[in-house]
Amino acid sequence: MHPNLVIIACSIFKYELELLKSKGKIDIPVVYLNSMLHMYPKELQVLLDAKIEEYKNFKIILMFGDCHARMLDYENNQNIRRTPGLNCCEILLGNEKYKQLRKEGAFILLPEWAERWKEAFVDYMGFKTPKTARPFMNEMHKKIVYVDTGFLKQNTHLFEEISDFLGLPLEIYTSSIDELEAVLDRLMIESAK
Amino acid sequence: MIAHLINEGEKDSAVQLLLEWSTETSFKEVIFNVLEPVLTELGQLWMRGKISLAHGYISGKVAEEFYLMAARDQEFNLSRNQHQGTVVLGNIEDDFHPLGRRLVNIYARSAGWKIIDLGTDIPAEHFIEKAIENKADIIAVSAMMFTTAKNIIKVRQELDKNSLSGKVMLAVGGAVFKLRPELVTEIGGDGTADTAIGASDLFETLLKQKMSDF
Known part of the structure; x- marks a missing residue:
C-alpha cells in the first residue's frame, strides 16, 4: 500500500481498473468521475479541480486524456502525474494502434461507453433517432471498432443495436490491458519517490 | 420556427x-x-x-x-461577393474532429471565400504547400484539444521558414481557443473566431491586415 497515493480516473476505465484491483495489481484508492463529462469540458474541469483539491495532501495519478482545455497544466504540479495520451482510446491502446485505427476511420468504442451507448449518443450528444445519428457518424467515420478488454461479454444483440443506430459496421478488436498496467506501475513508482 | x-x-x-x-x-x-x-x-x-x-x-x-x-x-x-479571397482550411496533425471545420467551410464559402479543404490530420508542411500552390491569402487551422493545438506552432514555423508570415495569414479555431484564449498568440495565430459563422468576418479582418502590411 502506497501511503497518500490516489488514482483519479475517468469512469471509462472502470472495468479495467477494477480488474487490476481485484488481481492486487493496484492497492491504492481509485476515485471516478463520470465519463459522460467528456461532452462538457468546462464542467469536467470544475469537478476535477474540486477532486484534486479534495486530495491535495495526496500524490495523484490522473487517468484522463486531454479532455479539457487545461488538463495538461496539472502536470506542472509535482504531486500529479497523468497517463500519457490524447484521449482514453490512446491511453488504452497505445499511440501506434490508436493512430492506425483513426487513420482507418474508426470510431473507437470502449466497454464502458458500449454499455452506456444510448446515454452517450441520445441523452448527451442529442442524437434522438438513427435518422440524425447515421449521417453524422457516416460523415466522420467508416466503422466502429469495439475494444474488447474482456469485461463486457461479447453481446451480439448489443453490438447490432449500436451498429444499426449509428449506421456503421462494428468490428471487434481484442486488446490486453498489459500496457495500461505497465503505465500505472511506472506512475505509481514515480509517485512514491 | x-x-x-x-x-x-x-x-x-x-x-x-x-x-x-x-x-x-x-x-x-x-x-x-x-x-x-x-x-x-x-x-x-x-x-x-x-x-x-x-x-x-x-x-x-x-x-x-x-x-x-x-x-x-x-x-x-x-x-453576393463572388470572391473574397482564398483560404486553405484543415484540422492540424493528430486532430480528428471535423465538425467545426466543416461548418467554417459551409459558412465561409457561402460568404464568397474560395475554400481549399484539406480534411483532418494535416501536417504543417502540407498546409504550406497547398497555400503556395493556390496562392492563398489565409491558412485556417482547426484543433479541438490543447495537445493538438500545440502542433499549429509548426505551421507558424513553416510560414516563417518560407518567408510567408504577413503574406499568408494564420487563422486558428476550435473549442480549446474559446476556453484558453491566450493560446491564439502562444501558438503563433493571427486571430480566431468564437463561432464557425464568425469565420468569414475573421478572414476579412485578416485580409485587411495583410493588405495594410504591404
Whole structure:
C-alpha cells in the first residue's frame, strides 16, 4: 500500500481498473468521475479541480486524456502525474494502434461507453433517432471498432443495436490491458519517490 | 420556427420551410434575415454549452443544403461577393474532429471565400504547400484539444521558414481557443473566431491586415 497515493480516473476505465484491483495489481484508492463529462469540458474541469483539491495532501495519478482545455497544466504540479495520451482510446491502446485505427476511420468504442451507448449518443450528444445519428457518424467515420478488454461479454444483440443506430459496421478488436498496467506501475513508482 | 425544427432534428422540414420563404421573398432575404440570425444564436448557445452536438450538426446541415440551393440561384449569385479571397482550411496533425471545420467551410464559402479543404490530420508542411500552390491569402487551422493545438506552432514555423508570415495569414479555431484564449498568440495565430459563422468576418479582418502590411 502506497501511503497518500490516489488514482483519479475517468469512469471509462472502470472495468479495467477494477480488474487490476481485484488481481492486487493496484492497492491504492481509485476515485471516478463520470465519463459522460467528456461532452462538457468546462464542467469536467470544475469537478476535477474540486477532486484534486479534495486530495491535495495526496500524490495523484490522473487517468484522463486531454479532455479539457487545461488538463495538461496539472502536470506542472509535482504531486500529479497523468497517463500519457490524447484521449482514453490512446491511453488504452497505445499511440501506434490508436493512430492506425483513426487513420482507418474508426470510431473507437470502449466497454464502458458500449454499455452506456444510448446515454452517450441520445441523452448527451442529442442524437434522438438513427435518422440524425447515421449521417453524422457516416460523415466522420467508416466503422466502429469495439475494444474488447474482456469485461463486457461479447453481446451480439448489443453490438447490432449500436451498429444499426449509428449506421456503421462494428468490428471487434481484442486488446490486453498489459500496457495500461505497465503505465500505472511506472506512475505509481514515480509517485512514491 | 427554424430553431424549433433544428432542435427536433427535422432537417428536411427546416430546409423546406426556408425554401418556401425564399420563393415568397428571395434567397438573400431568407439568408440574411432568417438563417444567419438563427445560426448566430445557435453558435452562441453552442459556445455556452447550451445545445447538443446533434443540434450543432443539424444546423450545419440545414445551412449547407440551403446555401447550395441558393448558389444555384442566379439572382442570389449576383447579389453576393463572388470572391473574397482564398483560404486553405484543415484540422492540424493528430486532430480528428471535423465538425467545426466543416461548418467554417459551409459558412465561409457561402460568404464568397474560395475554400481549399484539406480534411483532418494535416501536417504543417502540407498546409504550406497547398497555400503556395493556390496562392492563398489565409491558412485556417482547426484543433479541438490543447495537445493538438500545440502542433499549429509548426505551421507558424513553416510560414516563417518560407518567408510567408504577413503574406499568408494564420487563422486558428476550435473549442480549446474559446476556453484558453491566450493560446491564439502562444501558438503563433493571427486571430480566431468564437463561432464557425464568425469565420468569414475573421478572414476579412485578416485580409485587411495583410493588405495594410504591404
